[in-house]
Amino acid sequence: MLSGNLFVNGGTFNQSVGKTQSSISFDRLAAKASPRAFHLADSDPSHSTCHTNTRTRILERIRSWAVRKTEKEKYIMWLHGAAGGGKTAIARTIAKWCDEEEGILLGEFFFSRSDGVGDQISALAPTLAYRMAVHTLKDLKDAKLAISSAITRDPHIFAAPLSQQLKTLVLEPFDIVAPSGILPHVIVLDGLDEALSPEDQQLVLHVVSQTLYQHNTALRVLVCSRDEPAIVTAFNDPDSLLHAISARASLNDDADSDVDIRRFLEEKFSRIRKLLPHTPKEEWPTTANIDYLVSKSSGQFIFAATVEKYVGSPTHRHHAVKRLKHVLDLASLPTSKDKKKHPFADLDDLYSLILTTRDDVDMAVKAIAICLEYPKYFNIITPENLSTVLQVDIEETWAILFGLASLLDSSENNMRPFHASFGDFIFDRSRSLNLHRAVGPVVADILYAKLRLGRDPEELSYRSFCLLLKNASPTQDLRDILSQMTPNAIFKRPLVRRPPGAYFLISILRLLETYIPPNDYQDLKVYFDKNFARFIPTGGRWKLKIF
Structure with a gap:
């Protein structure tokens, strides 16, 4: 008989003996957060912050805005400029100043091209909430309990839309624990243009501006990005709430x-x-x-x-x-x-x-x-x-x-x-x-290396296998190794701890048609129907889109 606290997460049974429900909820939050998005994730101090005595004017403007000395009605500050202008260094400098000197850093998220787009969207609210919970902010000492309680009340919050996640995990807990007259606390979002699609860029900006305004909270959000069309359009729309509650700081015309x-x-x-x-x-x-x-x-x-x-x-x-x-x-x-x-x-x-x-x-x-x-x-x-x-x-x-x-x-x-x-x-x-190097052949080399080794089935998950197949060029090496693999080797090798989704399975099968000779591909389909039909919605197998 199982004892202690038991919950089911994505098909995996987890038993936590002796843990409180609050502790279990916080563990779930920590698992959803992205440590790579923290401002201290880059441990090399030589390129983590602004060089001494540089960017002084723009840093002073952002600092004054952060503590509401200036531009008091502007909840959002948009720092923008060309690639290579030093936006990330400024963002890290501000995050470090808010964290170590002022004690007002609520959370931060540094988007990265090397991380999956979907992964970063789903990790945004949990990461901000996690940072708020673990920061030793003297005036927000009960934040961890408030956030954990919110997760306990709504165990499925991580599957909710971004707006609901920000409201439940960040804004409402902040409102609960923040005393009246509290200094503004700062959220730093850097590299909004780095990995997100234009639609997701606008989604994040819309959700952040709406939730901040509706709560009338003592929060300030620093957004750093290049002048990408979707972001410029969002900030320039004169009828939008974002336009009304945001200030701007441009590096393109920085005289210093x-x-x-x-x-x-x-x-x-x-x-x-x-x-x-x-x-x-x-x-x-x-x-x-x-x-x-x-x-x-x-x-x-x-x-x-x-x-x-x-x-x-x-x-x-x-x-x-x-x-x-x-x-x-x-x-x-x-x-x-x-x-x-x-x-x-x-x-x-x-x-x-x-x-x-x-x-x-x-x-x-x-x-x-x-x-x-x-x-x-x-x-x-x-x-x-x-x-x-x-x-x-x-x-x-x-x-x-x-x-x-x-x-x-x-x-x-x-x-x-x-x-x-x-x-x-x-x-x-x-x-x-x-x-010049084309992306397709590079991805093909990566997938070929993984298949050639064939010794770590859990490293090449269904998700990774699917995305690699989708983005790789059908090089001769890749064709040869896939043609030589048995159906069992192809579909058993990338099995991971949790059951894969139907989209990954059907996508892999369809993508393999490009690589495998027709007769071998028919054998693969027979094997697939025999072993994986239970994962595919009845009657809808060939209607599913490639992931």
């Missing part, structure tokens, strides 16, 4: 950008100079060198930051002077007229320089493309994962990574490019030219 970038470069190069094995006799870098780099940055920190990482790489410190010369020589390199029209032409030239000075340029580009795509299906990518997909040993993998320190962060056991714009560069043929 050049001054800040100059300060950043001067301080970084001063440090690099001190670490050089042999100090140059003459001034290095010269004032003219700094002037050139500032002008090339065009107000965007990403160019200056990439130059600093490239020139100051610890693994190539003895080549720092030579590497800076390479960057300064970019102006004399031939570049197509069409490419020069692109707003990131100078950044593209810098990316190209870093990659083409390598002997193993093809393998380096392939490695980075894999690092960009792999986390979309398996959350993180380790050097061992990369080694498997590249089909090289771990020593060769480390040799490839050795020269990519200015582009790829491999400081933790999860490799990722320093900036999302590098993915835009690699996957856009008009920008990367001969360095």
Whole structure:
């Protein structure tokens, strides 16, 4: 006989002995939250916040708004600007200030391209609620209990629409525990344009503005994004509530950008100079060198930051002077007229320089493309994962990574490019030219590696298998390995702990028709009908859409 507290979650039985209902509810919340969306998830302090004494004017404006010294009737602040302008660094700086200095950070969510779109939408409200519950906010000390009680009252809240989740998990608990006259508390939403569809971008903005206004709560929401059409349209609609209750801060016309970038470069190069094995006799870098780099940055920190990482790489410190010369020589390199029209032409030239000075340029580009795509299906990518997909040993993998320190962060056991714009560069043929990589073949290599190993059935879930098949190009390697697999191997291998949904199953079957010879595919359909008919709605099997 089962004892203690028992609940069923997605087909899995969970028994918690000795736990209170409140504790069980909070455990469910923690499981739904996304730790990767926290502002401290990126542990590298060198690129987590604004450089000292930079962005001072815009930071002061946001801080004044946050504590209602200015723009008191504006619940939402939209910080917007081009890619590479430093929006995420500002968002992290504000989140850290609210959290550590003012004690008014209610929660934050940093959207990421490497996470699934649906996963991030479903995790948004739980993540904000979790952060509110665990923050040691002296004036919200009962928040954890209030949130847990809300989940206990409505166990299915995580399946509710976003508006209901925000109301039940965040706003109502905040209203319950917040004393009258409380200082505003801040929610930070960064990278709204990073992973969400245009429809979801507008949905989040609509829901946030409506729920904040209806509750008339002491909350402020900082939204950071690029000027994507759906987001611009939402904020510009003169008849919308969002337009009425939001303020704006643009990085595109920030008069201090050049001054800040100059300060950043001067301080970084001063440090690099001190670490050089042999100090140059003459001034290095010269004032003219700094002037050139500032002008090339065009107000965007990403160019200056990439130059600093490239020139100051610890693994190539003895080549720092030579590497800076390479960057300064970019102006004399031939570049197509069409490419020069692109707003990131100078950044593209810098990316190209870093990659083409390598002997193993093809393998380096392939490695980075894999690092960009792999986390979309398996959350993180380790050097061992990369080694498997590249089909090289771990020593060769480390040799490839050795020269990519200015582009790829491999400081933790999860490799990722320093900036999302590098993915835009690699996957856009008009920008990367001969360095271009198409997404389909990269995804095909990832799936092939997983199938080739065949030793970890639980890692390749039905969901991952389905999405990989959908996005992969039907390469010969992938066709061959799928054709050689028995129906049992294909459908048993990706089985996971919880029963898969009908959409994933039927989608896999349909997608495999592209890869498998007709006779083998008929055998696969027979096997499917025999083993999986119970998962498919009666009479509706062939009406289901591919996921």
